[in-house]
Amino acid sequence: MAEPRLATPHLILFDWHGTLVDTHDAMFSAMEEMLPQLEDLGLVEELLPESECKTADDAKLVRYIRIFRRLHPQILAERRVSRTDIFNAIFGDNTDAKQVAHEAYNACYRRHFGEVKPFQDGLAEYLGAIRAAGIQLGVATNRNREFLDHELEIVDGGRWQSLFNVTICAGDVTAYKPDPEVLLNAAHAAGLEAGPNVWYVGDSTVDMVTGKNAPVTAVFFNGGQWEPSYIERRFAGDPDHRPDAIAASFEELTDLIDAALPEGSGAQSALADNRPAPYPGPKPPEPRIEPDWHPSVVNLARPRTLLFDWHATLVDTLDAMYHAVDDMLPELKGMGLMDNVIEPEEARSPEDARLVEYVRDHAQLHPKVRADRKISRTDIFEVLFGEDAEAKARAHEVFTHHYRKHFGTAKAFEPQVRNLLVALNRLPLRLGVITNRDREFFEEELRRVDGDDWSGFFELTICGDDVSQRKPHPDQLLLAAERLGESSDGGIWYVGDSTTDVIAAARAGQTAVFFNGAQWDLRWLNTIFPGNEKYPYKPDVVVNDFSEFWALVLACME
Template structure:
């Protein structure tokens, strides 16, 4: 792609991502800033999702709105600039972006210092351009305080004499993509004809800056984006600020010049830049391709959305103390029927001490439903008795429900915002669920859910499918893979897979992979395995957004 270019008198370069690599410090400073959005009163200034340029921008905006940090894919790939991030978050709100840039500078001061050329041989390339009669400059949103120090350090400081003009973001009143920085740079070297200036940068914001300044632009493809990315980033965008040319490295930049005129002292070509190693996504990501995008999301309650562990373990211990009286001791599974040696250890401890092992209560990782599944196996009658007497004891302790993670309610709000129907499937009796729902850390969460099915609303509780069936009936939907059931227990997974819906295992207990393999062996006797595992609500929200992306496609 190359058009409307003439041999320039001045080339202005962006700094980070074009001439140098300062990614570590940049992303650290951005992450700190995002955690400060409330304190900076920037949340009300965030763009609306309908105003974003494309699906990827919408995903970034929704993710930051909920979790106040960057999507893990962005952090892993390290391809997007902070200016582009701010453009996505705040759109055309220049005041909000200026506030964000200023706060970023304060944070960047903690991290900056490490700087290196973005690719090998940049000094020689710049010397070639300069020897060919082209003036060089830098136009960057980096503050002068940091730019000067980084220029002193990079490549032993030998770049400092190469540039006739340098303008930084805190010197012209407005940060890019405002055009003032480029126009001021032209004035300082006495150039009036805009066609005599090229701006070379690595971001969408840089290209928009050039378009607003009416100077030709060259996109330095430092991230080695593919053709599809460029189509979504520029060609389909209504503002039409696609670059005049795209180059993957500085050799291709010099090739552009050689089509327009002679170059002096051209250095030897460097080996072509290699794309980054394929990103290995979190464990859940490979499953995205196989997941049906959700039309309905159903959640377990305890240990998924909320923490009621203290009350739950107290009630279980009270009930275990009555096992002899309830004639449940003789109905505990035998060693032959236990799912695993670890399960048999729990059965043996309960048989001997009539209480949970202290490690179980200390680890706080297993639900009462899973406890009953371990103790009684396929004896549904025994489990019904156990659930009934658990309810009697739970009445003494219930009342305090806390969000399982601090930003769970923001995920629920995010689901409402994208129009996703949401419900709860829980073995908790309705008497307790309604009280807890109305008082989650002092807040009423009832507005987040269109349906709730409790353990005493159907004849059989999970792992039977009755509750899931009743929930989808209320939405006039079939049990199918576009129904997601999100839960923290093997019981939840069994219920989901038996019903034929997508099982999202919420690994709030942070089980490691060997233990997940143990509790989900995929054997003939225990065939049910989750379709996907998420370790926290951050991963779950990323999964939802990724599947929406898949459903909607890459355009709007």
């Protein structure tokens, strides 16, 4: 790849994770343990407003973490984004919030670190060749000293310990990257001043910002094998921090170093003499498998009426919902309802079986369910009680009692939901809401979505306590069709985020639009919608966000 000529390196500093080593398992385990703590840490309100995010990707990440308190599934699947980049995306320039987040992360990482491997084959040989050319090497990382020293001691059998002249960690400086202190101190420890003859090689946007802040020569190590369009997008709004060069492997990095050394010099000869035969670079991640019920391939009836679920479709009320479920489950035994919980072997899937077993044993949700925040209260009751309508009705009553202590203002699930409803009201469509929420809560939330009254958007609303049987029974959807004076058929679309919503729509003969706000992948969608004899119901279409839904509506109306 053609690259500009860089300044001759006297010192090359490397980021650690994602550049020299792969510690993804421990890193992502620690992140998934830390993010559910955001509320207790007081960091939810510190999340960057989506309107202030640098890119659309960052805005989606902030939204997902705000709602679900975990990483977006695509980030988990691809495993290409660093912890530091995540914190900078979601907290922006809020150094106090990032400091709290880093400290909480370190506490979690302490329970997971220890497994570390070279990021690609041949690293010891490449680093040895660079050293032979008379170039000092160092590590400059946000990792704590206790973690780096241990990982450096064990990686590649300990062969790397003699290769580095200097290592500077987060605990050695007063601020985390992108503050340049870590690079300035590393250069000083090597007897140099920070400048173009010091290179910083890192895999993240934050590394490049740090390098430019120093300022040193910033080389983006594309170990994640990002597409050129992604890299361009990351730096499009920040040209001052663009990398000076990009290398997708240590073979390419060694080419950059060779080109920067004086032609015919002893350093260039030493590099050539010690350079190993080319090793293969890092492989790109396996692509995430998207749902196959995509709007582009389905054939749906033209919509006359759009009915929406409320929670986790139009609005986010997850905090209140999960607090109420946490309060309710310990009371099941005293009410005699634990005897009504199905046996694990009767569950639809192994995941449901584990939820059932955990609730039976501990009278609370499994920690993974609480961390994921992706399953609705109604789906929880469906998993626990199966077809026992009386047990579910009693559970809903207890939930309602506790929800009264927690509910309040709802937040739009996506920033553009209100604009979507405005636009839909301009079309020849009728809009309504079908929710298992009791009316006392729903009407209050409807009047207070992000401080705004949404009641004027909907021609009708049907709540859980308006009928004798809540979803997944079709009663609410059938009542909606009756009140609208319409046939209950495919011309009525019901848009919801749960298996319960899909079942109710299918039983009512209406079009089931599954709103995949939780970003389930195809494997999981096939798990929750197996389409077998016992669980035959599947959505007619899956949309991942409301921009897809808007395009789908327009296409079907044409």
